[in-house]
Amino acid sequence: MTTIDKRHIISILVENEFGSLSRIAGLFSARGYNIHCLSVAPTSDDSISRMTLVTYCSDAKSSQLMKQLDKLVDVINVKDLTDETHIEREMLLLKVKSTLKQRDELKRLTDIFRARIIDVTDTTYTIELTGPTEKILAFIDSLGKIKIIEQVRSGALGISRGSESLEIKK
Amino acid sequence: MKLSGSEIIIESLKKEGVDYIFGYPGGAVLHIYDALFAAKDIKHVLVRHEQGATHAADGYARACNKPGIVLVTSGPGITNCVTGIATAHMDSIPMIVISGQVSRHYVGSDAFQEADATGITRPICKHNFLINDRESIAETFRKAFIIATTGRPGPVIIDIPKDLTDPNIKINFEYKKNIKIRSYKVKTNECEDKIHDAAKLICSAKKPMIYSGGGVVLSKASAELTKLTKLLNFPITNTLMGLGAYPSSDSQFLGMLGMHGTYEANMAMHNCDVLLAVGARFDDRVTGDTKQFCPKAKIIHIDIDPSSISKIIEVDHSLIGDTKKILKKLISYTTNYKNNIDTVAIDKWWKKINSWQKKKCLSYAKSNKVIKPQAVIESLHKISKGKSFVTSDVGQHQMWVAQYYKFDKPNRWINSGGLGTMGFGLPAAIGAQLAFPKEQVICVTGEASILMCIQELSTCLQYGLPIKVINLNNRYMGMVRQWQEFFYEGRYAMSYMDAIPDFAKLAESFGHIGMVIDNPENLEKDLTKALSYKNRLVFVDVITDQTENVYPMIVNGKGHHEMHLAPSANEDIELA
Incomplete structure (x- = not known):
């Protein structure tokens, strides 16, 4: 197994209970893993939450990480989506300075990236964009000298392609 | 049946067959203590410090393989348990810690004696619960016992707010034994093919080695391990936690391995071609330098915890499940392949x-001027015929017990292997003695360790526990001193125990018998006398050689073949 750090996107089904999130976050800090981003919300069964988590580590470390996550009593199922075909989406909410001169350019960029302007003031635009992380980063990059006032990202969400699903074991 | 929250707790414990609770009362658990007062079937042992309660429950669990139960109050009650919980967690000991919490409407308000018990204990336990409603008390207790005692065992904490234990509010009580925990998975059975393949590999070995650990004790697989080892005529070594799981007096036993393991065990590890690891976790004190660990071996690993597999050392063949069950199957498969074994090679x-054993790595310079600590343990073994339960604290004395008290049965050797908790020995002896009132329980300790939980001598008097405390008193924190001698050019920073109490008098003031042994000629006679008191705790202060070191030793970062032997032994190290 390689020892080079790579990006891993991990899906976790966990009991929607008091302390579950801190158990998982605690495992990462206690065992020296990083959490690059994390999103969590209840599933269609509201007693279960689904987390999507991105971390950077070697394959050897990630296989140990998966076992440690699976060992947590609250964790129902866990899966590393990285090496299988999956879809990732992230949402960006961006508040930017938009002077009269910049408005046309901002509108054009927003259209090119299929983003939406969701709030407007006389000096600002607030833009919503969804897509894979690379698209989000590319959009931010494209703004060039336009001043970003506030940037909010959801972190990646992941789901496997096809009929595969992360099931509730047992 | 309508019961209060407190009564539900007591009834739940009864349903789980609990006979002892180790605890200390306080505001948040007074309702529970009141219910306990009325209960006849459960005996409560009042310790003198909550840390003592956790170690006593732990010692009880290690001695009799039943979960140890702790009951403490909120705030300082539970924070004092942290070391004991972590100790049990590192050695996978089943334990239930019930801690009181401030009433629900105070939670989060920095109330008197409020501490975030579940937050504090989260990283040092198998699981924990904060109970939020009366209706879930019974179910939570059942879940806690299932989690603590199945799979890889461990401590579980149940934090319960005081208002939920109110004696005046009663609800229906029903204790369902068969409950399912959706998210809790334990794999107890491995697929037959994998066991079959492992058996084939084992029987193909020309230089085999069996390395077994605490998992064998926990899964009560000592008989199976012994049977398999005998069947194969293979050499075996035990980890510190696994001692006694295979009879030490047997000729196939090579002694403990690792940092202070025997020459023959470590050399056999380094040179073996097939290693069977059973219920052991490749701890750094066992492996030494992982890059040089068993360089020529195919490794088979039996463990119930999937996360133990290939965590430290990449293994070739893993068998995940209950050690006892897997060993049973391995026995039947290896019986089929027994004829494949190359007996000439074996x-x-x-x-x-045998040539490595000729080094006599555990020999030491005898003396008639000072008492050698090794001689104390050898005498203890002789006098007690190797049958005692022996607890220890942590340091040199712990290693000497592991090396010189040849345990022939599991559960007899009780020590803090993983966390290395000084102060563990005396309270652990309390638990062991209560579990086996008729057996001899010896606590081997040192003058530094014993002072960390010395207050439990008072508990021993209250419950009439005839523990024999053997204090190897070298006026140093011996292991710290040893490292400072080896690695810090003899700068003994803070390792000297200044102002040591008169232990014999101290023990007498607690109501026990105190003895001092300082003459090597009287050692065996005086120890025999100390051990002969049937109903009294005897504290024996043995004044030992100040500068004795534990050998053999593998220095950090070195391989199994790079041991230092005692200066008295032949130092040239043979690379086979």
């Missing part, structure tokens, strides 16, 4: 091992 391998 004989040759044994000859090599």
